[in-house]
Amino acid sequence: MITVNGKQIEWEENLTVDRVLKTMNYSFPKIVVRVNGKVVEQKMWSAYKVPNDAEVQAHHLIAGG
């Protein structure tokens, strides 16, 4: 299992950041992703492997009203 923004989801082999965001339906284009506290740049999302038990923060930088 991994935790994404406080919610638990199943972990699988070769789980990438891209895949995590898709699973969470996070389609917003401006998200800062941290895995276990370390920022993963957007260009690395398709390659970066999220380890089991990871804590993922996907902070949407949306400005709103």
Next chain:
Amino acid sequence: MSGVVEKMRASRKVLAEYNYEPAQIERGYAGKTLYINLSNKNIISKDVTQQMKDIFIGGKGFGLWYLWNAVKPDTKWNDPENEIIISPGPISGITQYPGSGKSLVVTLSPLTDSIMDSNVGGFFGPYFKFSGWDALEIQGKADKDVVVFIDGDNGRVTIEEVDLDPSASHLLSDQLTELMAESEQGRKNVSVVSSGSGAEHTRIGVLNFSFYDLRRKAARLKQAGRGGIGTVFRDKKLAALVVKFSGLSGKSNNPADPAKIARTGVKITREINKFDDTQFRMRQIGTANLMTPMNDYDLLPVHNFKYGSHKDAVGISSEVLRSRFTQKMPDGCWVGCALSCCKAVDDFVPKTGPFKGEKVIVDGPEYENAAGLGANCGIFDADYVIEANFYCDTYGIDTISTGTIIAFIMECYEKGIVNKKITGGLELNFGNAEAAMELIHQMGQGRGFGNIAGQGVRRLKKIFAEEYGGDPAFMQDIGMENKGLEYSQYQAKESLAQQGGYALTNKGPQHDEAWLIFMDMVNNQLPTFEKKAEALHYFPMFRTWFGLQGLCKLPWNDIIPESNATSESPEKIPEHVQNYVDIFNAVTGKSIDQDEMIRQSERVYNFQRVFNLRMGFGTRKHDAAPYRGLGPVTEEEYESRQERYDKQLKEDVGINPEGMSTAEKVAAMRSYRQGRYETLIDVVYKRRGWNENGVPKLEHLKELGIDFPEVVEVVKKHL
């Protein structure tokens, strides 16, 4: 000169005149304010005291202070002593940092009967300040329509009768701009404040502040939209305010440290140029960039806030609206704003109403217009949204309230509370664009059912209950108003923090105090009541600060600096917060830090809370939210997101939903959510230094330095 303007010029009759030597601006302040009484035509100059600058700063702070001194606890919005105060704030008018041309307008509201404030762009505020004034107080009522002219070039203020038609704000703004300018080139030096016929017939009138667009050769409009300020304006028989100031330069605000402002401005302008195209695309789409993500994340209000998304929302998506904007160049409402969020549809031809078949310029649509007039009413047609946007603006009615009012009526219509007989034949089902447009015309022109609709949701609930037998409890649940003001257009059911961000406000549910939906619901950055309360302290205070200074919120977090990714508090955009501290210090010569910045706001925010108390509001019962804003009212709402709600019942509430009827589940969910909202209120009040009834504690007021005898006297009655 056009024939209409020629006729206006010939008809000018000066009722009162005041000549003055325009004050030199010193570190962001003129040091003088202008008072005009429309009843006795008295025009005087007042001095700005050091206490005003220290405690109230400017903008909304000055507005509140003047209004406090003008009214009594029993003053009503349409009493002559009610004032409209317009104040730009000390930073307003600088041209080196984006979003620095705002004004704040304060009055007693015909919707809430209490204090209203609204933040507006356009050229009026800066030009007015550079004409020698930090604030304008308008009190009294004229017998006939009058125009106030402020000639900052020649130091002359006049109250005049002019033969004009105040019903269409876009025309009146153009005409008065032409009248006041000495040449076509000079029109850029004129700004007009006006409303429209809708402000005379409804409680949701706006003020349109113009900014002259040299490329289009037309006066464009920005709105002080919330709370019916335009209704007060027209009740005073004020047709327009016109200011002329021809000497604008980068030094007009005469700051203490212009080099520091320039450096800070260059830094953020580079950020905008570098990142905007890959971030929020404010320059391309403006706030309409929110339409698509709001729908994707189930946050777009649909069918009177029942739902958060709709399959047809693609019809008014960000890209569809972008394709309708006709300018392909940066477009801002004040000089030097690199964020350039203004958008327009040129040569739009309305299909209905008094301008049917004519080419008009439509300012917008912005997110709130498309979400409120469109999605919330179940209308996913860009042409409708643009036309409704145009007519709301020129009739001078608030697009946000209009959207929420029509959505409420549509739900009542579908529930049989009102019918065709009551609506005068309008079939106000969700999605009926033709009927909705006709209702807007009726509101704008004071015809038929529009006269009832324009009273706003709070009064509609009463009318529908008393005259048509509607269930008051049901309408209380679905009528999206708090304090009498209609909700703005975000679906907050899944964000407890935003529920507080809407209802635990001073003026009512406008998102300009706090917008916490993503932080809370998606990012889960506020998992505890204490964290939510901290956010509901910090952000309302921080955002109040824009209104003290004459600033726009957008350049704070609609462009994200590189440093933010590694920041400890990315949601605060710390680099930009420091920019604002630097600019304030560079303008005023003071030396505040980020803590004092929040303190400045806290003083004004708490003063406004006490002012609400003084007017008979401002306690816990006034912070109650309609249940539609907290959770699913009806079984159809619950069932539309059953998986989500069942999971919440099981995991958060500790109830197994299996075997329960939908009605039972709705009731269980309601009990849970209302309980959490009450707990939130307790924790937020504590964080804000208020007692359990929402009354600021005396020691807190003392700590803030606003324990004036008259403030203490008000508060003591509630302790």
